[in-house]
Amino acid sequence: MAATGLKQLSNALATPDQLSNSSSSIDGVPSDLETSIRVAGAQLTQTAGVLLGLSQDIIAQAIVIFTRFWLGADGGSLRIYSAKDVSAASLYLTAKLSFQPTSPRSVLNVYTLLLSQDASPLWFVNPRGAPAQPPAPEKYLLTEGGYQSARLTLLRIESVILRTLGFDTHVALPHTIAWTYLQTLGVARPAVARGVVKHLNAALLSPQLLYVTHQPNALAVAAIYLAAREEGVKLVDGNWWEVFDVDREELGFLVVGMRSLEGYLRRERQLWQTQAIPMVLEDVDSEIERRRMMDEGE
Known part of the structure; x- marks a missing residue:
């Protein structure tokens, strides 16, 4: 059970x-x-x-x-x-x-x-x-x-x-886990909770595929870490994330990944500012052919 x-x-x-x-x-x-x-x-x-x-x-x-x-x-x-x-x-x-x-x-x-x-x-x-x-x-x-x-x-x-x-x-999601962790840490404040939800929802769009490379508990810990820092809320002393089975290396990777999303999306908008991102087969084939022709100088 x-x-x-x-x-x-x-x-x-x-x-x-x-x-x-x-x-x-x-x-x-x-x-x-x-x-x-x-x-x-x-x-x-x-x-x-x-x-x-x-x-x-x-x-x-x-x-x-x-x-x-x-x-x-x-x-x-x-x-x-x-x-x-x-x-x-x-x-x-x-x-x-x-x-x-x-x-x-x-x-x-x-x-x-x-x-x-x-x-x-x-x-x-x-x-x-x-x-x-x-x-x-x-x-x-x-x-x-x-x-x-x-x-x-x-x-x-x-x-x-x-x-x-x-x-x-x-699909196990980290949102409920994160709320439980916030209560355990004694920082279940509305502003922090909103920040956690914001980071967890944004991570769904991550180019690093965070939701299929890391377990929900690690995603929850990283979102709490970021939200608490942004709100200036001090968490408990020590490596508290280890209590939730997350090591420093994994936490660092996730924090960087979550924080980098905004910059990535900004660059994407600049890259695709004159054409749509291909969402159907014909457009994907056309984009690949366009790149081939550019590489060959045609």
């Missing part, structure tokens, strides 16, 4: 081989492009979940499932599956398995809006920015025929995700 309880608080982590040899890289997707698409896909999942009114727990689990799908040589390839389809299916699947299921039509309507280059508020879809005036509905609404086709794709990709993950959809 105790072992089962501990298992529910931990995750199966990515192996070094999975991190260094993705299916996308084997298929010729440059590592920086793969990272850009993966981070954009996580942001797309987050925004879609908010628009659908889903809880942050469900959204976070969907982002982790989305991230896991691309891991390793046996994972999904960006030359075979569109990131936007995997994002939508991850969110639909996670919501379906929760207390807050949502319909395929609702999911697809939201994704049609978010991926519309005329209506999307997302910078990596619409670099020009959201339109000042609401566009005509036909620019971002699915037709009935379009819905039926998109629904079949959604359900097919859902099945692909389940098979790729070996039907293991368990």
Whole structure:
């Protein structure tokens, strides 16, 4: 019983081989492009979940499932599956398995809006920015025929995700653990708690894949460390993180990773300021070809 309880608080982590040899890289997707698409896909999942009114727990689990799908040589390839389809299916699947299921039509309507280059508020879809005036509905609404086709794709990709993950959809999140640790440390102040949640949610977008390389307890400790420092709250003396089974090296890596996200996203916006990050197969192929031509001076 105790072992089962501990298992529910931990995750199966990515192996070094999975991190260094993705299916996308084997298929010729440059590592920086793969990272850009993966981070954009996580942001797309987050925004879609908010628009659908889903809880942050469900959204976070969907982002982790989305991230896991691309891991390793046996994972999904960006030359075979569109990131936007995997994002939508991850969110639909996670919501379906929760207390807050949502319909395929609702999911697809939201994704049609978010991926519309005329209506999307997302910078990596619409670099020009959201339109000042609401566009005509036909620019971002699915037709009935379009819905039926998109629904079949959604359900097919859902099945692909389940098979790729070996039907293991368990995701342990650090948020509840972090609250327990805050109470144990006697610093469960609202400002610190808000900071912890901010860092944990931001870490879902990490290019270092923090949620699939570190256990929830370590993520919780790093978020507490950062939030307490930012609020000027002194924690207990000594290496308190060791009490929660986190060593100094791991804590340092996570703190640096969490703090570097803002700078990474800023650089991404500068890098992609004139074009959208490719979220569908055709655009990925076009970007790879564009880079090839530039390298060859054509």
